[in-house]
Amino acid sequence: MLFHLPIMILASLQPIPVADTVPKFDVSRVCQSEGGSNDEQKRCVADETQARDSLQKEWTQFTPSAKKQCDEEANIDRSPSYVELLTCLEMERDVKSERGGKMSK
Numbered sequence: 001m002l003f004h005l006p007i008m009i010l011a012s013l014q015p016i017p018v019a020d021t022v023p024k025f026d027v028s029r030v031c032q033s034e035g036g037s038n039d040e041q042k043r044c045v046a047d048e049t050q051a052r053d054s055l056q057k058e059w060t061q062f063t064p065s066a067k068k069q070c071d072e073e074a075n076i077d078r079s080p081s082y083v084e085l086l087t088c089l090e091m092e093r094d095v096k097s098e099r100g101g102k103m104s105k
Contacts, residue, residue: 022055023071025080033079051082055089066092 031044062070070088074080 022052022059022082023080023085025052025074025082025085027052027082030079030081048082051086055082055086058089062089062093063096066096 025048027045027048030048031041034041034044036044066089070085070092073088074085
């Protein structure tokens with residue numbers, strides 16, 4: 001009976017899904033929900049597009065746990081933003097690298 005215990009434990013663990021690509025968000029919906037003038041919405045679309053492009057370049061640098069956590073945070077209000085996702089991931093990375101730097105001193 002104890003022989004099956006490790007198998008049961010491993011089978012019950014939920015794997016963390018790791019996205020290989022940047023999630024797809026509806027930029028126009030995000031910017032429309034923020035309101036504002038046409039110029040403000042155009043700036044919003046430009047900011048979101050720039051953040052998405054940065055995420056596509058840097059995606060592999062972020063840890064799976066940071067991606068999962070930040071994606072959940074970006075989706076809290078059901079109007080996810082690339083700017084929010086990128087900011088969260090950069091903050092996670094910076095905190096982690098700061099901790100690593102202090103440990104090596």
